[in-house]
Amino acid sequence: MAFTARTRLVNPRLGTYFGIFAAAFVSLVLMALMFEQLGTADAAVRLLMFAGPIVFFVAIGLLSASRQVGDYFVSGRRVPAFFNGLVLAISALGGAGFLALTGSLFSIGFDALCLSLGFAAGFVFMGLLLAPYLRKAGAYTVPTYLGRRLESQTLRIVAAAVLAVPLLLLLAAEARFAAYAAAWLTGQPEGVMALVVVGCAAAAVVAGGMRSLTWSSSAKAIAVLFALAVPATVTAIIMSNLPLPQMTHGNILRVLTRTEGARGLPIFFAPVLAADFPGQGLEPLAKRFIQAFGSVGSLAFTLMTLVTAAGVAASPSLLMRPGTTPGVYETRKSFGWAVLVGGVVLLTLPAVAVFLRALFLDQVIGQPVDRLPSWFQALQQVGIVQVDTSTPTVGFSSVRFQRDAALFALPYAAGFPQVLVYLALAGALAAALAALAAALMATAAILSEDIMRGLQPETAPDGARITTARVCLMGAAFVTAWLTVAAPGDPLKLFLWALNFSASAIFPVLVLSVWWKRINAWGAMAGMLAGLAVTALAILMGETEAWALPGTLAAAVGLPAGTAAALAGSLLTPVPGKSILDGMNEMRVPGGETLYDREVRLQRLKSLAAGRDPQVSS
Amino acid sequence: MIDWSERKAYWRHTKMQMLTSLLPFLAALIAIPLYADALNHKRVLGIPLGYFLACHGLLLIALVTVAVFVNRQDAIDHWHGAHEDI
Numbered sequence: 078m079a080f081t082a083r084t085r086l087v088n089p090r091l092g093t094y095f096g097i098f099a100a101a102f103v104s105l106v107l108m109a110l111m112f113e114q115l116g117t118a119d120a121a122v123r124l125l126m127f128a129g130p131i132v133f134f135v136a137i138g139l140l141s142a143s144r145q146v147g148d149y150f151v152s153g154r155r156v157p158a159f160f161n162g163l164v165l166a167i168s169a170l171g172g173a174g175f176l177a178l179t180g181s182l183f184s185i186g187f188d189a190l191c192l193s194l195g196f197a198a199g200f201v202f203m204g205l206l207l208a209p210y211l212r213k214a215g216a217y218t219v220p221t222y223l224g225r226r227l228e229s230q231t232l233r234i235v236a237a238a239v240l241a242v243p244l245l246l247l248l249a250a251e252a253r254f255a256a257y258a259a260a261w262l263t264g265q266p267e268g269v270m271a272l273v274v275v276g277c278a279a280a281a282v283v284a285g286g287m288r289s290l291t292w293s294s295s296a297k298a299i300a301v302l303f304a305l306a307v308p309a310t311v312t313a314i315i316m317s318n319l320p321l322p323q324m325t326h327g328n329i330l331r332v333l334t335r336t337e338g339a340r341g342l343p344i345f346f347a348p349v350l351a352a353d354f355p356g357q358g359l360e361p362l363a364k365r366f367i368q369a370f371g372s373v374g375s376l377a378f379t380l381m382t383l384v385t386a387a388g389v390a391a392s393p394s395l396l397m398r399p400g401t402t403p404g405v406y407e408t409r410k411s412f413g414w415a416v417l418v419g420g421v422v423l424l425t426l427p428a429v430a431v432f433l434r435a436l437f438l439d440q441v442i443g444q445p446v447d448r449l450p451s452w453f454q455a456l457q458q459v460g461i462v463q464v465d466t467s468t469p470t471v472g473f474s475s476v477r478f479q480r481d482a483a484l485f486a487l488p489y490a491a492g493f494p495q496v497l498v499y500l501a502l503a504g505a506l507a508a509a510l511a512a513l514a515a516a517l518m519a520t521a522a523i524l525s526e527d528i529m530r531g532l533q534p535e536t537a538p539d540g541a542r543i544t545t546a547r548v549c550l551m552g553a554a555f556v557t558a559w560l561t562v563a564a565p566g567d568p569l570k571l572f573l574w575a576l577n578f579s580a581s582a583i584f585p586v587l588v589l590s591v592w593w594k595r596i597n598a599w600g601a602m603a604g605m606l607a608g609l610a611v612t613a614l615a616i617l618m619g620e621t622e623a624w625a626l627p628g629t630l631a632a633a634v635g636l637p638a639g640t641a642a643a644l645a646g647s648l649l650t651p652v653p654g655k656s657i658l659d660g661m662n663e664m665r666v667p668g669g670e671t672l673y674d675r676e677v678r679l680q681r682l683k684s685l686a687a688g689r690d691p692q693v694s695s
Numbered sequence: 696m697i698d699w700s701e702r703k704a705y706w707r708h709t710k711m712q713m714l715t716s717l718l719p720f721l722a723a724l725i726a727i728p729l730y731a732d733a734l735n736h737k738r739v740l741g742i743p744l745g746y747f748l749a750c751h752g753l754l755l756i757a758l759v760t761v762a763v764f765v766n767r768q769d770a771i772d773h774w775h776g777a778h779e780d781i
Contacts, residue, residue, distance in 0.1 A: 327741025
C-alpha cells in the first residue's frame with residue numbers, strides 16, 4: 078500500500094472543492110451584509126452568521142464519513158502538504174491565538190509577542206525534530222508510537238494517562254474560547270453555547286474521525302483567514318490608504334507611540350521573571366505598545382517563547398497531524414506551509430491590536446466622559462469596556478477592557494457594519510472549533526486505541542475499532558461539556574498550563590525517542606512522570622506565589638526535570654534490545670514502508686495463516 | 696532502499712543538517728527580542744526596528760529555516776538513497 082504513487086493518492090479536485098466552499102462562505106457574508114442593509118432583524122443576521130458556517134463545517138464532516146481504520150485515524154494518509162500545514166497552523170493557534178493573543182497584544186503590546194514567537198518556533202521544532210520521524214513510524218497515537226517503538230505495553234498505558242492531562246486542559250480552554258465567541262455572536266448565555274459548540278465540534282468529527290477533522294478543519298481555516306483578512310485590510314486602507322495591514326501599520330505605530338508619550342502612559346520595567354498577561358475580566362491598558370519587558374520580564378519573555386514552542390511542538394492534539402500526509406517529504410513540506418500560514422496570521426494580529434489602540438487613543442483618551450464617540454458607547458453598552466465616570470476626562474487608568482474582545486472590537490471602532498463584527502466573531506469561533514475538534518479527536522483516539530481496545534487493537538476488525546472510537550469521542554465530548562461548565566479560571570491560563578504540561582512531559586521523551594538510541598521504556602516512563610509531577614508542583618507553587626517562577630512558566634523547571642529523568646532512567650536500566658534498535662534505525666530513514674502499517678499487515682497475515690481472518694470472521 | 700553501510704553516514708548528515716538549521720534559529724529567537732528596546736529608535740517602513748525584527752524578522756527567519764531544511768534534507772535523502780521510492 079505504501080508503494081502506491083502519491084499522486085494517485087491525493088484527490089486532484091481538492092482545490093475545486095475548497096474553492097467552492099470559499100465562494101459559498103464569501104456569498105454568505107455578502108448576503109448577511111445585504112440583509113443588514115435591507116433592515117432585517119439583528120437576531121436573524123446573527124443566526125445566519127452563526128449557523129451558516131457551522132452547517133458547512135458539520136456537512137463536510139458528515140460527508141467525509143468512513144468505515145476504514147486508515148481513514149478514521151490518519152485520514153487515509155492522503156492529505157497534501159498545503160492542506161496539512163493549513164489545518165496544523167489554524168488548529169495550533171485556535172481560540173487562544175485569535176482571541177486571547179490579540180487581546181494581549183492590545184493590552185501589553187510587544188510583551189505578548191513571546192506567545193506568537195512561541196507558536197512559530199513550535200512549528201519549526203516539530204518539523205525539524207519530530208514530525209518526519211513520527212510520520213515514518215506511522216502510529217495512530219503517541220502512546221501507540223511509544224509503546225511499539227520501545228516495546229512496552231506499560232509505557233503505552235502510562236503515556237496515555239500522561240497525555241490526558243494536557244488534553245483535558247486544552248479541551249476545556251478551547252471549548253471556553255469557542256463558547257465565548259459563540260455567545261457574543263448569538264447573544265445567548267455562554268453556558269448554553271458551550272454545550273452547542275461542543276456538540277457541533279463533535280458532530281463534525283464523529284462520522285469520519287481524522288478524515289472529517291482534516292477536511293472540515295480545512296474549511297474552518299479558510300473561513301478563519303477570510304474573517305481575519307477582511308476587517309484588517311479594510312481598516313488598513315481607511316487608516317493608512319494602503320492594503321497589507323501587516324506591513325503598513327508603521328506610520329500608525331509612530332503616531333501611536335507619540336500619542337502614548339503625550340498622554341502620559343508611563344514606562345516601567347517588570348522584574349525579570351514576571352509574566353503578567355491580562356486576565357479574563359476587565360483590565361486597564363498596562364503599558365506602551367512598543368516598549369519591551371514592561372509586563373513580561375526579559376528572562377520570562379525568553380522562557381515563555383521556549384516553553385510555548387516546546388509545548389506546541391509536542392501538543393498532543395497536533396501530534397496526529399504528521400501521520401496524515403502521503404510521505405515523509407510531504408510531512409516536512411507541510412511544516413513550511415504551517416509556518417507560512419501561521420506567520421501571516423501572527424503578523425496580522427499585532428496590526429489589528431495597533432489599529433484598535435490608535436483609534437482608542439485618538440478618539441477616547443483625554444475626551445470628556447459625556448462626549449465619547451458612538452462606537453465607544455456601543456462597546457460600553459455591550460460590556461466590552463467600562464469607564465470610570467468619577468473623573469471629568471477619560472484617562473488610561475479609568476478605562477478597562479475585556480481582553481478576548483479586541484479582535485471583534487476593531488470592526489466596532491472602525492465604524493463598520495455589524496456584519497463585519499459578526500464575521501470576525503465567526504472567524505474566531507471557527508478557529509476555536511478547529512482546535513477543539515483536534516483535541517477531541519486526539520482524546521478519542523488515545524482512549525479507544527490505547528485504553529479501551531486493550532493491548533492488541535490492530536487485530537480487531539475495522540468496524541469494531543471505529544465504533545469504539547466513536548463511542549469514545551462522544552464520551553470525550555460529554556466530559557468537555559461538563560469541564561467547560563465546571564472549570565473555573567481564565568481559559569488563556571488553562572491553555573498555557575496545557576502547553577507547559579506537553580512541553581515538560583511529552584516533548585523531551587519524544588525528542589529523545591528519535592535522537593537518542595540509548596532510551597528505553599523505563600527512561601521514557603520516568604521522563605514523562607517526572608516532567609508531569611515537577612510541572613504540576615511548579616504550577617502549584619507559582620499560583621500560590623510560593624516562589625518567583627509564575628505558574629505559566631512551570632515547564633522552565635519541568636522540561637529539564639523530564640529530560641534528566643529520561644536520561645537517568647534509561648542509563649540506569651538495561652540497554653534496549655536489538656529489535657528496538659532495528660525499529661529506531663528504520664524510523665530514521667524516510668524510504669520504505671511506514672512501520673506501523675507494515676507491522677499491522679504482517680500481524681493480519683499471521684492470523685490469516687492461522688486460519689482466522691479477523692476482517693471476515695466478524 | 697538504503698544500503699546498510701550508508702545508514703551511519705546518512706544519519707550523521709541528517710544530524711548535522713538538523714543542528715545547522717535549528718541552532719542559528721534558536722540563537723536568533725532568544726537574542727533578537729532581548730535587544731528590541733535598544734534598536735527601537737531606528738525605523739523600517741515606519742515600524743521601530745526592534746519590534747520589526749522581533750515580529751516580522753523572526754517569522755521570516757522561521758520560514759526560511761524550514762524551507763532550507765526541507766530542501767537540504769531532501770537532497771541528503773537522495774544523496775544516500777534514503778528517499779521514498781515513488
